[in-house]
Amino acid sequence: MITISDLRKVYRQGNNDVVALDGVSLEVPTGKIHGIVGHSGAGKSTLVRCLTLLDQPTSGTVAVNGKELTNVSDDELRNARRRIGMVFQHANLFDSRTTEQNIAYPLELVGTPKKDVAKKVSELLELVGLTQFAKGYPSQLSGGQRQRVGIARALATDPDVLLCDEPTSALDPQTTNEILELVKELRNRLNITVLIITHEMHVVKQACDSVSLLEAGKIVEHGDIEAVITNPSGRLASTLLPLPGDAPQVDGAGPVVDLLYTGDQATEPVISGIARKFNTDVNVLAGSVEHLGDQQFAHLRVQFAPDADLGAIVEYLKSAGIAVTVKEAK
């Protein structure tokens, strides 16, 4: 479990104070994968640096499994850091060490006996599927393989928490999928708590149980994927499940509404239900339907006939648990 409370970080730039984190509070329960998204400059990197105490937070606290990292001695901090595995955007492997020596590094630090190191390293190599590259150097690996080594190294001390800072931002889509699948598999196997920092929405869609939107150092939206994706007033819904960019706007030929709904209702024939019940034409203008995890989510833009009873239809849709936004002419 990761607990962040009221974390603030102010950088001094010349005579100006830059507030990079402005009171961030967050809790990620054990075994969950949480995503933090935000635009460039939102404070994502600052958050990870403060989480690992690479940067000293200005105020606020950070704890892993209830054990505080802030305000502890250097020794305690080092021990606490061993409970955290960290994966970097560019893997940050040591070029002078072979794959297995890289993975062995965190174990060497605490003087683990050679035999135990060898055993653990070969287990981890197998876990990330790189056994045949054990003796190779990082420069001989592809980006995805390097990231796998980075993940294996992060797991060497059996941490409770895995922090991933833009883990797939330097990878192609195919490799991104493989890495995210690996992270999910590890979570399932090891019940580890994962925090993924990213600016890519598909990472959130593919891997995360919950998500926070960071903006100007504040969390402005937060919740389980299912909740944020079906919240039409939130900003994450439209980025997680966007309508096609060329979706038609209101054109006067009848009222236009946007619908957001999840799994259970998606299986119901919502559109034909309205058509039958209100005896009106329903025209689907645009839509996107996606499977996230084992659930289905739909975001549709539909138009009714000009004489349709919009009030009654909206009422009906809302009672069916569908989020409705009536589009106004601009």
Added chain:
Amino acid sequence: MDFFTELLNNPGITRAMWPATVETLQMVLIATAFTIVIGLPLGILLHNTGKGGLLPIRWLNVVLSGIIVNITRSIPFAILMVALIPVAKAITGESLGPVAASVSLTIGTVPFFARLVETALRDVSSGKVDAALVMGSTKMQVIRKVLVPEAMPGLIAALTTTVVTLIGYSAMAGLVGGGGLGRLAYNYGFQRYDMGIMLVTMVIILIMVQIVQIVGDIVARKIDHR
């Protein structure tokens, strides 16, 4: 043919050349060893007390960097050699000979090497240091297990440059009492106009420099896994 038979019978070559070469090697080896022993930690300290280092201490960095390094480097080496003769005498008990000259050579080269070490360490990406810290390394572990090994190709290149410079300096040191090939070239080549000795001395120094450079390049390439 005549020129070569003359060379082979030249007492300056048959008798003086070998001991002079040994003296030069002696100076270079002693000075190299001490330059590494003193210059490497100094370079590490320079890097880590600087901005973004593991232990930023501004005043110490300014003192090390500004006073020690820059001032020592701005004094011409020939003048430094002479100025350091009393220091060499205090340390080795003698003011002449290759051992005494090694003291001045070391003091003259340490700042140069330390700067090169600092530059090599700066090339290690901060992400690697962050990774090492997050895995729970102590600062000392970061230096020993990450900074130095990761900078090793650069450090070897720095050492190569330093040894080549030392060979050049050692010839100068020869003039102010150090002996060696510099002294030989001066005594025979300059004072007696013995062009043969001058030439052979230059060739020997050239070969030394080439060997150091080639070995340095091979080692640097061999350990570079980037």
